[in-house]
Amino acid sequence: MDDAAVVAIVFLGLVFLTISMGVKLVPQGSKWVVQRLGKFHKTLGPGLNLIVPYMDQVSYRVTTKDIVLDIPSQEVITQDNVVIIANAVAYINIVAPERAVYGVEDYELAIRTLVQTSLRSIVGDMKLDDALTSRELIKARLKEAISDDISDWGITLKTVEIQDITPSGTMQNAMEEQAAAERQRRATVTRADGEKSAAILEAEGRLEASRRDAEAQVVLADASKAAITKVAEAIQDKELPVMYILGEKYVDAVRDMSTSDNAKTILLPADLPAAIRGMLGGK
Numbered sequence: 001m002d003d004a005a006v007v008a009i010v011f012l013g014l015v016f017l018t019i020s021m022g023v024k025l026v027p028q029g030s031k032w033v034v035q036r037l038g039k040f041h042k043t044l045g046p047g048l049n050l051i052v053p054y055m056d057q058v059s060y061r062v063t064t065k066d067i068v069l070d071i072p073s074q075e076v077i078t079q080d081n082v083v084i085i086a087n088a089v090a091y092i093n094i095v096a097p098e099r100a101v102y103g104v105e106d107y108e109l110a111i112r113t114l115v116q117t118s119l120r121s122i123v124g125d126m127k128l129d130d131a132l133t134s135r136e137l138i139k140a141r142l143k144e145a146i147s148d149d150i151s152d153w154g155i156t157l158k159t160v161e162i163q164d165i166t167p168s169g170t171m172q173n174a175m176e177e178q179a180a181a182e183r184q185r186r187a188t189v190t191r192a193d194g195e196k197s198a199a200i201l202e203a204e205g206r207l208e209a210s211r212r213d214a215e216a217q218v219v220l221a222d223a224s225k226a227a228i229t230k231v232a233e234a235i236q237d238k239e240l241p242v243m244y245i246l247g248e249k250y251v252d253a254v255r256d257m258s259t260s261d262n263a264k265t266i267l268l269p270a271d272l273p274a275a276i277r278g279m280l281g282g283k
Contacts (some may be wrong), residue, residue: 021053029095033060043097062097066158069108069117073164082128086165088142091116096154103153111150115160118145128167135162 026032026258032044044051044058051058074088090111094100104110122141123131131138139162146156159242 006176022051022056023038023050024051030066031062031094032058033062033097033101037061040102059100060097062094062100064097065094067094067108068112069115071112071119074116074120076120076131076132078121078123078126078128080127082167084123084128084131084165084167086119086123087163088119088160089163089212090160091158092150093156093158094154095156099152099154104170107150107153107155110153111146111155114146114149115142123165132165132167135165136140138162138165139272146261147152182225 007210024032026044026046028046030046030199034041034044034056036052041056050067069090069092071088073085073088076086078082078084092111094107101108119138121144122138122145126138133192139160142160143157146160154248200259
């Protein structure tokens with residue numbers, strides 16, 4: 001092979017290399033940042049693009065898809081001096097790649113730091129109960145706080161979500177102890193209310209029983225009075241009706257005593273009417 005052929009081959013190789021360096025195929029979902037002689041020149045969109053070989057250089061390849069950034073967990077102190085653990089996730093989209101790569105050293109690190117700082121500030125103005133129950137409010141304030149800042153970097157914040165807001169381990173233990181104490185207090189109150197209701201019902205039962213006993217005694221007394229009256233009217237004697245009733249009661253009492261388990265020996269008077277007359281004060 002002579003020198004001319006070698007030169008031709010080298011020349012063709014350089015031409016092919018030059019053409020390949022000047023033709024750029026950018027995939028869908030990406031944008032490439034081109035620098036010319038060390039200075040930003042233009043941004044290449046998806047598809048076939050031409051640049052000046054040796055002068056232009058693709059310095060950054062940036063995705064235009066939504067990027068999911070995990071925000072690490074951090075300790076946050078609430079307004080009432082309670083330590084909680086909070087983390088989040090941010091969804092961003094790069095709309096101006098040249099501003100994202102030239103406006104900040106590391107836009108992902110910058111956004112993570114900005115979200116963490118804003119989250120500490122927002123939760124720090126809230127009490128524990130509000131922080132645990134107001135995720136949507138925190139989300140709205142967080143998005144409002146960082147959207148303007150990252151827009152200067154050519155980045156749009158699609159949304160930011162609060163993943164977890166939980167008290168620290170020490171605080172969780174304290175809350176569990178407080179909840180247990182509250183449950184114990186409620187159980188004690190419930191038990192006391194039950195005992196009180198039972199005592200009231202028992203007292204009301206005794207009162208009702210006493211009232212009924214009293215009514216029964218009145219009924220018995222009225223019945224005895226009516227019996228004495230009828231006996232007196234029947235036999236036309238002042239002493240004999242009373243002796244009749246007392247004798248009847250006396251016999252009933254003796255019968256009850258004789259059937260009692262504690263009954264021993266029962267002595268009866270030989271002259272029962274005389275005994276009853278003596279109870280009345282007669283002779």
